[in-house]
Amino acid sequence: MRALKSKRGRDYAGGMLMAAIGLAAAFQGSSYQLGTLERMGPGFFPTALGVILTAVGVAIAVTARFARYEGELEVLAPEWRGWACIIGALVAFVVLGKYGGLLPATFAIVFISALGDRQNTFLGAMVLGLAAVAVAIVVFWWALQLQFPLFQWGGG
Numbered sequence: 001m002r003a004l005k006s007k008r009g010r011d012y013a014g015g016m017l018m019a020a021i022g023l024a025a026a027f028q029g030s031s032y033q034l035g036t037l038e039r040m041g042p043g044f045f046p047t048a049l050g051v052i053l054t055a056v057g058v059a060i061a062v063t064a065r066f067a068r069y070e071g072e073l074e075v076l077a078p079e080w081r082g083w084a085c086i087i088g089a090l091v092a093f094v095v096l097g098k099y100g101g102l103l104p105a106t107f108a109i110v111f112i113s114a115l116g117d118r119q120n121t122f123l124g125a126m127v128l129g130l131a132a133v134a135v136a137i138v139v140f141w142w143a144l145q146l147q148f149p150l151f152q153w154g155g156g
Contacts, residue, residue: 011064018057026050085116101151106136 025046032043089112097105111129114120120128140146 007069008064008067011067012061015057015059015061015064018060019054020057022050022053022055022057024050026054079116081118082116085112089113089116097148099152099154101149102136102140102146103133103150107133 027050029043029046029048029050032046033041034043034047035041089109092112093105093109096108107129110132111125114125114128115122137150140148141150
């Protein structure tokens, strides 16, 4: 545990953890049909992301191993507001996605998550949420024609 109290140890351990998760994702994704670039199968995307995550994790670990660090690691108090807002945003997305539709769910997850940052204002979080709703309409509803209603009342 002593190694994780240094900046080098944390960066190295984090990089190796990312690489391990990437390897697991690539391995699991390769159990599905990969397909080709023209006709991607269900395993193509998770395998590709797993390989990329593995490469980034190895790069972080190698950089941490040979980098020079100065000073001590500053231990900060937990950001309970951020944790609460992010968890609350995920719960709101699930509930509103099921009972309210894509737009209320998208607005809620972005708005509530943005409030977790102490530097964000209520108005800034509102504008960010509305911008995310506009992007969701264009990308998911119009371009991808996702079968997720924009608005609905009740479960469906």
